[in-house]
Amino acid sequence: MRKIFLAMTAAVMMLGVSGCGNTQEQTAEQSAAEAVKERTTKAAPENNDLVIPVSEVSETAKFYPVTVEGTDMEVFAVKDSSGNIKTAFNTCQSCYTSGNGRYELEGTDLVCQNCGFHFTADQIGQGANGGCSPWAISADERTDGEDTITISYDFLVSSNNIFANWK
Numbered sequence: 001m002r003k004i005f006l007a008m009t010a011a012v013m014m015l016g017v018s019g020c021g022n023t024q025e026q027t028a029e030q031s032a033a034e035a036v037k038e039r040t041t042k043a044a045p046e047n048n049d050l051v052i053p054v055s056e057v058s059e060t061a062k063f064y065p066v067t068v069e070g071t072d073m074e075v076f077a078v079k080d081s082s083g084n085i086k087t088a089f090n091t092c093q094s095c096y097t098s099g100n101g102r103y104e105l106e107g108t109d110l111v112c113q114n115c116g117f118h119f120t121a122d123q124i125g126q127g128a129n130g131g132c133s134p135w136a137i138s139a140d141e142r143t144d145g146e147d148t149i150t151i152s153y154d155f156l157v158s159s160n161n162i163f164a165n166w167k
Contacts (some may be wrong), residue, residue: 048153052077055147057085059121060108068153071160075137075151076103076110080121087142087149088124088134091162092117095132099165103134110134135162 050066052075061078074090095101095114103110103119110119117132125136143150 050075050151050153050156052087052149052151053147054085054145054149057149061103061105061110061121063090066156068156068160071163072166073156073160073163074102076134077149078110078121078124080124082122085144085149086121086124087137087151089137089159089162091135091166093133093135096135096162097165099167101132102166135159 050064052064056062057077057079059079059081061076064075064077066073066075075087076090077085077087080086090102092101092103092112092114095112098114100114102113104113105111106118108120110121110124111117112119112132115132119132119134124134125138126133137151137155141151141155143152
């Protein structure tokens with residue numbers, strides 16, 4: 001009887017451990033799903049322009065997907081260490097032809113998925129570092145308002161060729 005009790009206790013414990021693992025897996029899956037949802041949240045369209053609410057911009061880059069004349073593109077916005085807002089296309093000036101020259105977040109760093117180069121928000125717009133650099137969108141190429149940053153549809157159209165091979 002004691003052996004049966006010990007066997008049943010062990011089985012219940014194994015189910016409990018297994019259940020914890022599933023809970024952790026579900027939590028990881030939920031986090032991944034939330035990240036995808038966050039990434040695919042489009043900025044509010046206004047006359048086909050890309051409009052980014054200033055309230056959403058923080059020290060962690062936020063990505064804004066947009067489709068322009070059938071080409072999928074992505075812009076990101078982030079605050080540098082001085083609180084200045086930086087915007088850039090999510091493609092690398094050197095690696096964009098590979099199709100993998102896009103950036104993903106690692107902490108607060110942006111990491112090129114082609115060459116592995118790391119960037120901070122402070123480095124955006126400072127030119128090529130080691131041959132790899134985000135394709136910055138300068139303040140002259142966008143319209144900054146009190147509550148929004150607007151990147152014109154015409155500017156997006158003129159830039160969509162850098163996303164021709166984007167994966």
